Amino acid sequence: MQFDSLQYMVFLPIIVTLFYTAPAQWRLAFLLCASVYFYASAPTIYVLPLFLATLVSYCAGILIERRQDESARKYYLVFAIILLIGNLAFFKYANFAVTSFTTAISYWGLSVHVPNPNHGFPTGISFYTFLTIGYLIDVYRRDHPAEKSTGTFALYILFFPKLLAGPIERSKNLLAQLHEQKNFDYTKITSGMKLIAWGLFKKTIIANRAAFYVDTVYSNPTHYAGWPLIFAFYLYTFQIYCDFSGYTDIAVGSSRMMGYDLLENFRRPYLASSIREFWRRWHISLTTWLRDYLYLPLGGNRVIKWRWRFNIIVVFVLSGIWHGPNWTFLAWGTLHGVYYVLSDGMKSICNRIGALRSLERFHTLNKYAGIVLTFHFVVLTWIFFRANSITDALLLMQSASTLRGTFNNALKVARIDMFWLVFWLAVLMTVEIVQESRSFQWLGSSRLRWIFYYLLVMSLLLFTFTSTDNNFIYGRF
Amino acid sequence: MVGSSMAQVKVLLCKIGFLSALIILTCFIIIVVAGSQKNHYLASVIDKHKLLKVTQSPRVILVGGSNVAFGLDSAIIQHELRLPVVNMAIKATIGLHYMLEEVKPFIGHGDLVMVMPEYEQFYGDLPNGNDDVWLLLWYSPDGYRNLRSPSQYLALLKSFHVFMFTRSRVAWDKLTTVLRMKPESKPDLYSRSSFNEHGDFVAHLSLSPSWDGCFPTQKDETLNEETFSSLQNLSKYAARKKAKMVFFWPSIPESFYVAQKAWIQRIVSKMNQYPDIRVHGTPFDSVLPVNNFFDSPYHLNATARLKRTLAISRFLLHMDK
Structure with missing residues (x-):
């Protein structure tokens, strides 16, 4: 079930109503049933890895907690992580590994028949694998007790708002909340509804409309050159942001309507003034996961410089691979890692210049220049992320660099649609800039708020853009 | 609580x-x-219904999307078969289920129902219609009777926002015209007055082709089972009424056929599982050169329309001999 579908818009109010009217002791069981129903439309083969991950992490959590002997605890942890990673690797990366292997050996003139496990990606597998690994590490570190109730644990994994594409929850946050009794809370309900409306705005009005243009360009990399390509690069930058953050807003809003607060995943990332700041604002739940369970155990920044650089690159490469079995994701992650390391060196140079010249203005200028620079670097890396192959990405960049080309009719995008797209992007960025400079309650008077909500709902009614392929981008990971 | x-x-x-x-x-x-745009393309449903009601059986009823509206000459068929012809075709986006249900209550003894839907009607959600159904219901409120399946209602609900968007644009155009911010727009080629007395679209016959040779890539790969069962049901219903239903493949350009051959072949294979549907020829038989099309891969120009009509009427004439 898609978050932006009519089915979900009917499903959610029913679930929320039944959740609050059900007796308190049945609420979690009811939510678990609703989550199973939500995932039930997936093919049976996709349910298997989810079931395995839930079972393995539940049992391993209890076993780790029961044992006092550190080496036994570590043994259970490592064994469970191997199973979970194996589960992810088999269902997500096996096809890629086989194809890459056969391609590589054919390069040397050899040919080996390796049966290709030709199954699709089970929806949300990367998200729930990281969720379960994080839980087990928390139990191992004694940061959180192992969950004894099978139902509560299953709900922690399957909770429908975050099952398909996160946020990647932490046991300290969601699992702890599942033990609390949730009563009807007017503020949370309305805040959840507002978030859902804003998420739908980003997804259905901006991301879907941008996808129409972007898909045309990226699926025919040899057809376009110059400005139409550059326009597509910028559009994809906004498409992926609106798609993923729109999804997250709907997920967080849905969960909040039932009283559960999910982790924050986005904080206006395109207003970041450095790549370091960008990663504190983009896909926060993944970044903090990688920080806590990979970067810090590797030594973090409490190591010598070259080792720190190595740690950073490893984290970003893994972040790229996490997105899927494609060299393009690897390239995307590596580019971010390299830029992160380089920008650290640049930062110290800039700070020295600022201190040397004692210019107050320099810092402001530096900040705005940083926003522009970071944004454009991100635009560039998204080309690799979106292209079908690295060859395509390089070809697109080469074709774009000609700075020729016109927005001809071949794109089949009406000028009025382009106008609306640019208009809605301006609305989005205005709201984000205002949010950045003030608190979330930036609409002071209730009248103004009502006008805003009215316009938001009317925009959703009139400008929602649908086509046959409007699935959430991160739903594929 | x-x-x-x-x-x-x-x-x-x-x-x-x-x-x-x-x-x-x-x-x-x-x-x-x-408001109501009296000369809107979809408003032709009013005239077509009137024609269907007043024309007595036995007659020929043409059913399909705009490929039928643009691509057949009812006068020739009428002349060849010596039966009155009603062309009910308007647009593919009203959905095949709606089109079939629309003619069903009118099928009488001796009628010949010729169905020629676009290939897209066999995939995905198109057979359930889109926002055009809202407008069709505006012009022909009785049309709600043609909404029989839950999927049609779901498609209708899903497309409400598109209907509202197009209405708001019309409202905006009207307001700006009234306030003299914009000159009154010229009548569109796609309008109610572009149809002749049989229901054929004829305004394009004297115009030169404007199709650029592009056609949409088919993304939807899920065959719609309901399309086949709807066709079978109509065929059986027609047989009970002592009428006949014949299915024709639509005319498409060579380039479209070559690019989508596998996609079309899946429809043919599935169609073979429904022996009750009388199918004429193969998709390849209906393939025409690219220069035979007017403004889309389904809209024939005057020459091709004549060629196609003659071929079909000859077949119909000798069908049961």
């Missing part, structure tokens, strides 16, 4: 109710301001 919660629920419901009322009122105003 405790008392304070109940009070909060009431406040919430009141606010949701108020916002919903405002939205419904705005939609109502938009629809009223947009």
